[in-house]
Amino acid sequence: MREVFxxxxxxxRERLVEIASLVEASIENATRAFGESDVxxxxxxxxxxxxxxxxxxxxxxxAINILARQQPVARDLRIVVSALRISASLERMGDMSEHxxxxxxxxxxxxxxxxxxxxxxxxxxxxxxxVAKKLTILLKTEDVKVAxxxxxxxxxxxxxHQSVFDKVLGDSWKGxxxxxxxxxxxxxxxxxxxxxxxxxxxxxxxxxxxxWQVPNTPQN
Amino acid sequence: MREVFxxxxxxxRERLVEIASLVEASIENATRAFGESDVxxxxxxxxxxxxxxxxxxxxxxxAINILARQQPVARDLRIVVSALRISASLERMGDMSEHxxxxxxxxxxxxxxxxxxxxxxxxxxxxxxxVAKKLTILLKTEDVKVAxxxxxxxxxxxxxHQSVFDKVLGDSWKGxxxxxxxxxxxxxxxxxxxxxxxxxxxxxxxxxxxxWQVPNTPQN
Numbered sequence: 001m002r003e004v005f006x007x008x009x010x011x012x013r014e015r016l017v018e019i020a021s022l023v024e025a026s027i028e029n030a031t032r033a034f035g036e037s038d039v040x041x042x043x044x045x046x047x048x049x050x051x052x053x054x055x056x057x058x059x060x061x062x063a064i065n066i067l068a069r070q071q072p073v074a075r076d077l078r079i080v081v082s083a084l085r086i087s088a089s090l091e092r093m094g095d096m097s098e099h100x101x102x103x104x105x106x107x108x109x110x111x112x113x114x115x116x117x118x119x120x121x122x123x124x125x126x127x128x129x130x131v132a133k134k135l136t137i138l139l140k141t142e143d144v145k146v147a148x149x150x151x152x153x154x155x156x157x158x159x160x161h162q163s164v165f166d167k168v169l170g171d172s173w174k175g176x177x178x179x180x181x182x183x184x185x186x187x188x189x190x191x192x193x194x195x196x197x198x199x200x201x202x203x204x205x206x207x208x209x210x211x212w213q214v215p216n217t218p219q220n
Numbered sequence: 221m222r223e224v225f226x227x228x229x230x231x232x233r234e235r236l237v238e239i240a241s242l243v244e245a246s247i248e249n250a251t252r253a254f255g256e257s258d259v260x261x262x263x264x265x266x267x268x269x270x271x272x273x274x275x276x277x278x279x280x281x282x283a284i285n286i287l288a289r290q291q292p293v294a295r296d297l298r299i300v301v302s303a304l305r306i307s308a309s310l311e312r313m314g315d316m317s318e319h320x321x322x323x324x325x326x327x328x329x330x331x332x333x334x335x336x337x338x339x340x341x342x343x344x345x346x347x348x349x350x351v352a353k354k355l356t357i358l359l360k361t362e363d364v365k366v367a368x369x370x371x372x373x374x375x376x377x378x379x380x381h382q383s384v385f386d387k388v389l390g391d392s393w394k395g396x397x398x399x400x401x402x403x404x405x406x407x408x409x410x411x412x413x414x415x416x417x418x419x420x421x422x423x424x425x426x427x428x429x430x431x432w433q434v435p436n437t438p439q440n
Contacts, residue, residue: 064297064298064301065289067292067297067301068294068297071291071293073288077287077288078284081284081287081304084304084305085302085308087305088305088308113228150387165401168397168401169397169398171403175397175398177388177389177393177395177400178389178398179390180397180401180404181385181388181400184400184401184404184405185279185404185408188408190404
């Protein structure tokens, strides 16, 4: 029984890694579509998100199934419950990629990002891709050092998010309302993407260290 | 054992109702603070959110504890897992109230909402309060008709969300970048609040009818 259970936990983890890899591809494509106004790529991100949703639902079913059949306790139980939460966060990360792609599609053939913000959004996009890559590694290795790196990346993301508002609300901003709306939403989506990654990183850290960090509460 | 379990499920439900009542108070205060630029009330919403966070964490602990001790299966298991998810959504609804209050505090003593949008945001605020009230009733009664009403309210919210953008991107919009940023964020927070309520409503419907509606996937 125990061996079957370990095998099933392994499958849960592999599926989380699989979903995280899809999220990684999705944010990579979304930020490229966003930066380059590539409407085809944006559409790909939007349609690929269904796959992430389906895999999430099916992972949740597996986890509930394991709870029913194996009736895990203590640490094993927390692993399965955490998997349910991690899956919910990954699903939301996929949604953020999709939203970023939708902005690109919506403004096509115009660029979503007006010139004065391109550098900041370029960095935000790279950082989100970086965070997604680290997240996949974290779920594969459960290396808490990687979790720390994700939290540091998120701090940088918060600075970038703030700097978007500084630009948009500064005297030199010449953008119209459309530019302002797009910048506001895009910045929020980028920032939420990283937040969800931090929320997952905290859960993995908790599992590795037993140090419960109110993981249900991303502070923003 | 079965009787103890039923008692515990009752407690889980009572705690969800308690948290939902706090969320109800929080959105009621937040939207009033937002409409009336009441900075004291905004600060109350922000500090009260800690209470929601704490109750959520403690409910999650109770649910995990029940899983460990009672090892429920089938429908009982799904009830406990759903409670974990509902609690996560309630926690996020509290965050949305807090964000709305933060906007009010941030712009004080100015009003957050410029004149041409006051009517729309007035309706959005009322609708979110309405949704929160219905949610508390839904969690108390598990009446699926109430779940349907919440979904209908959310459809109306989506229309209002769209109408904010129509205004802001229309020719008659005279707001500066700050107004545009505030309107964009506030509209998003109001709309997400209702989305989370729908996500909870779907879970309650599912529990009542057994009809699984991909409840992990709010589509936006």
